[in-house]
Amino acid sequence: MASAPIASNLPAEWRDFWALTKPRVMTLVVFTGLCGLLIAPGHIHPVLGFTAILCIALGAGAAAALNQWYEADLDSKMKRTANRPLPAGRMDRQSALHFGVGLSALSVILMGFAVNLLAAAILTVSILFYVLIYTVWLKRRTPQNIVIGGAAGAFPALIGWAAVTGRIDVLPVLLFLMVFLWTPPHFWALSLFVNSDYAAAGVPMMSVVAGTKATRLQAFLYSWPMAAVAIAPWPLGLTGPIYGVSAIVLNVTFLALAARVGFSRESDPALMKAERRLFGxxxxxLFATFGVLVVDKLWFA
Amino acid sequence: MALDPNTETEIRRRQKSRAIVTALLLGAFVVLVYAISIAKMVK
Structure with a gap:
């Protein structure tokens, strides 16, 4: 870990602690966790269901805070992240560390106390995976950082399901795999048009290490198993036709956009429309796939 | 070393806003734990 920017002597604003939790990323995590909870068979008391989602959000926020605590030096070198509380000097690193550790402990203990131990255990694994495996171990060492690290973002649906049922079944595992396989094309599309940012910070993203051609091809290739896993619940009889037909449309569109990225030769980030389109x-x-899954489950319940 | 008045005012303002947010969150947490306890008893 290199030296981080020096913080001002003023205490951080509460808004900076909020920013430390990456609220926008949290939206997606909360949504997939909520969908996992809604599609699970069985019943959960609304207060306990709310608590489970709150714990997922707190855990995701805590992991984001610890990620920024560790990566303050990297963040200060990238335009996209330079205005975060730590690199901008609005907060000292110790506050971020205490906040992240405290929030992690709170989220796991509350989940164990209010919901069940399996959900608390998976939440613990997801926080540790994101912080230790992705942030500390992989991110600065290998262009496969996103591939393996993607598992961290795939846990919420599993946690939501476990919160209701107290066990793990085939459907949430497929959802886990779908998010896991979705992460590489999602982030590699981003890394193609912010390549210079990652290169400046020395992050060995695929586009920095292997070049844009290999990145495009791999983003396209990863989209195929992702599509297969996303559509699989229908032929396996785990969902109804609403999900099945929607999943086919959504995945065919994804593959078409990924193909445009895969076979594009554009090298100017400012002109990379296909990459921006795939990223968006x-x-x-992801929102649509999980949303349709919930509609399908409620419809055929 | 004495702080200049502007800095001191800014520090107090930040401390106050953090204290208010912390108090609100603690209050919400107490209500949540109470609601969880009731939900567990009903279950």
């Missing part, structure tokens, strides 16, 4: 669509795709 990939976010919509």
């Amino acid at each position: 669509y990939s976010i919509l795709y």
Whole structure:
């Protein structure tokens, strides 16, 4: 870990602690966790269901805070992240560390106390995976950082399901795999048009280490198993046709956009429309896939 | 070393806003734990 920017002597604003939790990323995590909870068979008391989602959000926020605590030096070198509380000098690193550790402990203990131990255990694994495996171990060492680290973002649906059922079944595992396989094309599309940012910070993203051609191809190739896993619940009889047909449409569109990225030769980040389109669509795709799954489950319940 | 008045005012303002947010969150946490306890008893 290199030296981080020096913080001002003023105490941080509460808004900076809020920013430390990456609220926008949390939205997606909360949504997938909520969908996992809603599609699970069985019943959970609304207060306990709310608590489970709150704990997922707190855990995600805590992991984001610890990630920024560790990566303050990297963040200060990238335009996209330079205005975060630590690199901008609005907060000292110790406050971020205490906040992250405290929030992690709170989220796990509350989940164990209010919901069940399996959900608390998976939440613990997801926080540790994001902080230790992705942030500390992989991110600065290998261009496969996103591939393996993607598992961290795939846990919420599993946690939501476990909160209701107290066990793990085939459907949430497929959802876990879908988010896991979705992460590489999503982040590699982003890394193609912010390549210079990652290069300046020395992050060995695929586009920095292997070049844009290999990155494009791999983003395209990863989209295939992702699509297969996303559509699989229908032929396996785990969902109804609403999900099945929607999943086919959503994934065919994803593959078409990924193909345009895969076969593009554009080298100027400012002109990378296909990459921006895939990145934007990939976010919509995840929201839509999980949303349709919930509609399907409620419809055929 | 004495702080200049502007800095001191800014520090107090930040401390106050943090204290208010912390108090609100603690209050919400107490209500949540109470609600969880009731939900567990009902279950």
